Amino acid sequence: MEIIKYRDLNPIPTSHDPSLLKYVLVSSGKLPSGKMFDFSEICLEENKNEDVETGPKEYYIYIHNIGSSCVSYKGQNTIIDENDMIIVNPLSKVRISSLGSSLYCLKWEMD
Helix, strand or coil: CEEECHHHCCEEECCCCCCCEEECCHHHCCCCCEEEEEEEEEEECCCCEEEEECCCCEEEEEEEEEEEEEEEECCEEEEECCCCEEEECCCCEEEEEEEEEEEEEEEEEEC
């Protein structure tokens, strides 16, 4: 599992206007070649959990939209804030505990 702080991504100029910058996770080299196979929003009430278990060729990318959450992985707890991202690697188990939050979940499958 990796937590990526939004502020740590390097901005990339858009193709149609170099003065407009975007923050792109896929082109940052954090994910292998593959494709998105699902996108959803998860709204967690305070003190609710989302247990995540990935398959052998799957990455789950959670983009924190609103609020804060605590991510538990291998006995370590980490607080994530708005716009931060969690990359859950293949064959991993993670628990996301809500402090009242909304997250986007992008599921990525390796080629």
